[in-house]
Amino acid sequence: MQDALRLQTFLKDCQARVEQTLDRALPAAEQPPKRLHQAMRYAVLSEGKRVRPTLAYAGARAIGLAPERVDAGAAAVELIHAYSLIHDDLPAMDDDDLRRGRPSCHKAFDEATAILAGDALQTLAFGVIAEDKHGDTSDGARVQMIAALARAAGSIGMAGGQALDLESEGSELDLVMLENIHIHKTGALIRASVQMAVLACPDLDPEQANALDHYAKCIGLAFQIQDDLLDVEGDTDVIGKQSGADAAHEKATYPSLMGIGPAHEAANDLITDALDSLSSFDEGADPLRWIARYIVNRDR
Amino acid sequence: MQDALRLQTFLKDCQARVEQTLDRALPAAEQPPKRLHQAMRYAVLSEGKRVRPTLAYAGARAIGLAPERVDAGAAAVELIHAYSLIHDDLPAMDDDDLRRGRPSCHKAFDEATAILAGDALQTLAFGVIAEDKHGDTSDGARVQMIAALARAAGSIGMAGGQALDLESEGSELDLVMLENIHIHKTGALIRASVQMAVLACPDLDPEQANALDHYAKCIGLAFQIQDDLLDVEGDTDVIGKQSGADAAHEKATYPSLMGIGPAHEAANDLITDALDSLSSFDEGADPLRWIARYIVNRDR
Numbered sequence: 001m002q003d004a005l006r007l008q009t010f011l012k013d014c015q016a017r018v019e020q021t022l023d024r025a026l027p028a029a030e031q032p033p034k035r036l037h038q039a040m041r042y043a044v045l046s047e048g049k050r051v052r053p054t055l056a057y058a059g060a061r062a063i064g065l066a067p068e069r070v071d072a073g074a075a076a077v078e079l080i081h082a083y084s085l086i087h088d089d090l091p092a093m094d095d096d097d098l099r100r101g102r103p104s105c106h107k108a109f110d111e112a113t114a115i116l117a118g119d120a121l122q123t124l125a126f127g128v129i130a131e132d133k134h135g136d137t138s139d140g141a142r143v144q145m146i147a148a149l150a151r152a153a154g155s156i157g158m159a160g161g162q163a164l165d166l167e168s169e170g171s172e173l174d175l176v177m178l179e180n181i182h183i184h185k186t187g188a189l190i191r192a193s194v195q196m197a198v199l200a201c202p203d204l205d206p207e208q209a210n211a212l213d214h215y216a217k218c219i220g221l222a223f224q225i226q227d228d229l230l231d232v233e234g235d236t237d238v239i240g241k242q243s244g245a246d247a248a249h250e251k252a253t254y255p256s257l258m259g260i261g262p263a264h265e266a267a268n269d270l271i272t273d274a275l276d277s278l279s280s281f282d283e284g285a286d287p288l289r290w291i292a293r294y295i296v297n298r299d300r
Numbered sequence: 301m302q303d304a305l306r307l308q309t310f311l312k313d314c315q316a317r318v319e320q321t322l323d324r325a326l327p328a329a330e331q332p333p334k335r336l337h338q339a340m341r342y343a344v345l346s347e348g349k350r351v352r353p354t355l356a357y358a359g360a361r362a363i364g365l366a367p368e369r370v371d372a373g374a375a376a377v378e379l380i381h382a383y384s385l386i387h388d389d390l391p392a393m394d395d396d397d398l399r400r401g402r403p404s405c406h407k408a409f410d411e412a413t414a415i416l417a418g419d420a421l422q423t424l425a426f427g428v429i430a431e432d433k434h435g436d437t438s439d440g441a442r443v444q445m446i447a448a449l450a451r452a453a454g455s456i457g458m459a460g461g462q463a464l465d466l467e468s469e470g471s472e473l474d475l476v477m478l479e480n481i482h483i484h485k486t487g488a489l490i491r492a493s494v495q496m497a498v499l500a501c502p503d504l505d506p507e508q509a510n511a512l513d514h515y516a517k518c519i520g521l522a523f524q525i526q527d528d529l530l531d532v533e534g535d536t537d538v539i540g541k542q543s544g545a546d547a548a549h550e551k552a553t554y555p556s557l558m559g560i561g562p563a564h565e566a567a568n569d570l571i572t573d574a575l576d577s578l579s580s581f582d583e584g585a586d587p588l589r590w591i592a593r594y595i596v597n598r599d600r
Contacts, residue, residue, distance in 0.1 A: 115390065
């Protein structure tokens with residue numbers, strides 16, 4: 001219980017921190033083209049959970065890195081996430097009208113504006129790291145952060161996972177294929193979030209870097225399993241999007257393939273694995289530990 | 301006439317060079333997700349004019365930089381250009397069925413794949429610069445190239461220009477507003493193309509850098525005026541897309557606002573201005589000079 005409260009404080013701090021960075025990085029709503037800039041701000045500055053930025057900050061805390069050093073990386077992963085949600089919601093993609101409890105971007109604005117807003121947010125993600133004026137982050141580190149983000153977001157990362165997911169609709173998927181989709185669609189960007197801290201610290205012990213990456217892999221998959229479970233068990237008002245949407249789209253999910261009980265078990269096993277990989281870290285890694293537990297206990 | 305032949309040789313060299321870089325940077329068509337990767341290759345490896353990469357190579361030649369130094373930057377601007385064409389052609393945007401004489405990406409594949417292919421190509425553009433293994437380009441230069449590309453492609457560059465263009469459809473535009481659209485929609489990326497060479501050469505004389513940027517500004521606008529003129533005067537078979545499309549969409553263009561004759565004159569004046577800005581350069585800048593003249597003389 002005390003951990004849950006400490007996580008709430010940590011989450012709030014990270015949310016405030018990344019939202020300040022995002023607010024500064026995004027063009028003003030009054031700056032032309034106004035409609036595009038309003039759509040970008042609408043999609044990014046809504047009440048998101050900010051899981052990915054929080055992972056970047058928690059990773060920084062675990063390795064003793066000042067939070068300033070991951071401000072740009074944290075904002076960048078959130079911008080990539082926000083762009084992907086806009087495009088995923090489009091009629092030609094998942095066709096979702098609701099996102100975070102509000103009309104999705106193409107509903108609040110229009111399809112063309114939503115496409116362009118997503119495009120421009122992706123651009124901004126790379127721009128934020130390249131333009132980061134934080135003196136302690138070397139150019140070499142920034143190039144590596146951009147390379148890692150590009151691998152995570154591109155056709156063999158997040159965008160590729162979304163393509164695999166679309167291809168699979170209506171066809172029979174087994175667990176291996178489903179896991180492959182998740183590893184790419186959501187896992188890659190979650191790994192990249194922790195990488196933003198690891199890469200900002202070029203002198204980090206490689207074993208610690210590997211342990212953090214393994215942690216991120218495990219919680220990334222657990223996060224998606226929990227998302228699938230929330231779609232079955234969650235409340236539309238709480239999760240902020242239509243529950244039961246996966247079943248309506250005849251999508252293969254962990255619960256549909258292995259049952260609700262075993263899906264919960266699989267998520268819990270992954271979290272145990274994630275926590276084990278942090279065994280050599282001191283209390284600086286506690287936020288990472290809290291996040292791991294939160295992922296399987298959250299209700300939205 | 302001799303210049304035209306020398307330009308043809310230069311263009312062919314640049315095309316071969318950038319197509320080799322692009323072919324290597326793009327995921328193989330057989331690599332999953334196959335449909336996505338096929339769509340990406342389809343959109344990029346069609347017979348484009350490769351104007352932007354050619355400008356990067358011509359800029360490099362003008363300042364005595366080895367072409368290897370701009371391979372990544374040249375590929376990156378072409379990837380941004382290719383992604384923007386895919387998204388511009390979507391039904392929610394310009395709704396074009398034809399591109400470079402072939403079905404546009406969403407016609408050859410499907411809308412969802414086209415959206416994702418555009419997304420992944422944009423990602424790849426930044427990845428190509430970040431992953432560039434060319435030892436002579438410093439990390440600092442690469443960070444600056446990425447920052448310049450992000451400014452040129454984003455909401456206050458190319459994507460913003462497309463938003464302004466869409467907003468303006470059906471409304472009365474004057475020349476100032478039209479020019480503002482062009483400066484962003486096509487001009488920003490053309491300037492960035494020359495910048496790829498300038499930024500790869502951090503010890504360049506600032507006056508030379510400014511002269512090259514002015515050159516790029518002038519030819520960028522001339523390029524768009526010529527595009528407008530080709531839409532009125534060109535042949536669908538030659539330009540590789542439906543001629544008369546602008547008029548059909550009731551779009552304001554240079555010829556529609558100022559007449560065909562004055563539009564030709566405006567383009568020619570800009571080319572004279574562009575050539576004047578190269579006066580302090582030796583024959584290394586000849587390719588830039590040939591390109592300037594080609595822009596107003598091309599028929600596709």
